[in-house]
Amino acid sequence: MMEVYRLENSKVIVEFLDLGGCITKIVKKENGTNYVLSYYDSYQYKTNPYFLGATIGRLAGRTYPSRYYDYKRRKIELIPNEGRVHLHGGKDGFHLKNWVVSRTDRFEYTLSYSDKYSKHEKMDFQLIYKLENNIFFIIYKGKSDHPTVCNLTNHTYFNLNFDKSSSIENHLLKIDSSKIQLIDEESIPTGYYDEITSLKKNSGFNFSTIKKIKLGFELGTELSEFCSNGVDLAYVFEKDDNINVPRIHLISDNKENELKIYTNQESCVVYTLNKVFCPSIINDGNTIKKYDGITFEMQRKPNFINEDPEYLRKDYHSFIKYEIL
Template sequence: MKSYQIENEHVLIEFLDYGGTITKMISKKTGTNFVLSYDEWESYYLNPYFFGATIGRNAGRTFPPHYINSQKESVLLDTNEGNVHLHGGKNGVHQVIWEVSKNDESSYSLRYFDDSSNYDPMALKLVYRLEDNRFTIIMEGNSDVPTICNLTNHMYFNLNQSKEYPITSHLLKIAPAKIQIIDEQFIPTGEYSTMAIPEYRQFNFLKEKPISKSLNLGTRLSKICADGIDLAYCFLKPEESQPKITLTDEAKRNRLKIYSDQESCVVYTLNKLNRFLKVNGGTPIQKFGGVTFEMQRKPNYVHESAEALSTNYHAYTTFEIN
């Protein structure tokens, strides 16, 4: 496992070749690491919370666990969360060493040929680029036959200087979207909501508000989400010039804006803990200790979209650090 850095006068980015994992996104203006990272590098081999990792071949949950390939055959997917295929299954790309090459002083390329998953073989490429205060991740895939590809990054953000404070007081704004309604397995039911009805209204972040407003609601959906957020926000507009996500700490010292060409974002507020590891200098990991924004195709799209397969995949997400 090796680490690499990209740095300028505004931001320092650190990542690992293992999983293409982002371990640091430091704003030099305030000296704050915007992301949660394990104190011990060995924790990334298990990485129970997917901290900072590249997720694929198929981000999110797929159920039933199969897909129809280009030959119209049903291909069985392995399961790693009950009966669900999660984040690429047992051979997800967060668990492999990516080949890293330096492009120039501001960017690296990471490559991995995926021929060990349940999907057709595909050459994958990541580009990590830092320009001023904007860090961009470009994700690409190329295969000989149409296949599945849906990549994302799983950074957890906490804009507090000290990670002993959770993200409950962070201010969140999300571009116009509808949420996928999920069942007890976190699988989309096929129903969507614009969050206009009272049961779902507190999940609406069209206007900036504290994340705490959406926690511990006592509703059915809130209880499914373990009293936090674990939902896909499916954007209503393809607009890329405006941020899909804006996150600000309570003191308004640190702000993150996220731009992306992806159709949805899974927002998850670290609701469920099963391993109490230490992060960011000795702080015990805690519920609501961070929030992740997984830019991706709609969860379970392999069973919804008539255009699930492709020979060429391209996606980007830009993080503006203020």
């Protein structure tokens, strides 16, 4: 069974499931627009092929080589689930776990899960979902007795149009100052980074000034082909302490709805639903199609365990703040 939970104040309605902590609604009450994509048939959350609204863990993003060394320098093999790659925590990731939900107060829930049966060291997690005025917070907390790996995010797809039959191609997007993590033909991070402004052939990926998302589509370049002719890249922020500056600013086609996203994380994977591989009905009965939504996965850099020598931690804390305008 899946239980539906609801947060509501005078500005915003948020609904989510205990399964995966999946966000199914973020509604701007002023005009009734649901900002997010969700399955029409809730049964699809049992498999959630598109990770709609889901909590992603233990390791967000793509990890390759699919292994790491634990605090005792033992080699821990991760199970690939996308070719050679370990993606979004694997086939048994946090998006399919039942979280224990408790109401903290009128505008806040705490979701708890103890990850004690996976390959990783045991770690206890809490998600805090809360509303303050027109802002929805997700706060992540993790605690372990031993240094371990952890990289959580949320995989909500946004479409700020009231009518979800319209794609996000004509949404306006701005991304805070950043460089991109380059990928190969398997979407595996290469370990190389480049300033967007220097990628003249790929200037469509530069959202440092606000512009239509579709200008980043079908660029006719190798990197664009690696991204399936959409956006599927990690934007690594130039300053990692700008927690009061919106990392993302998204505006609907008609400019009536806006979203600003803040975080304490170092990067954001931006993905524009470039691959449609599973027939699914979403929202009010529309069949899912390419570019129907865009997700902003605030996280540590994808593949950080193969780049960052300090990848093991006993304590984990991050937050994402969504301002509904």
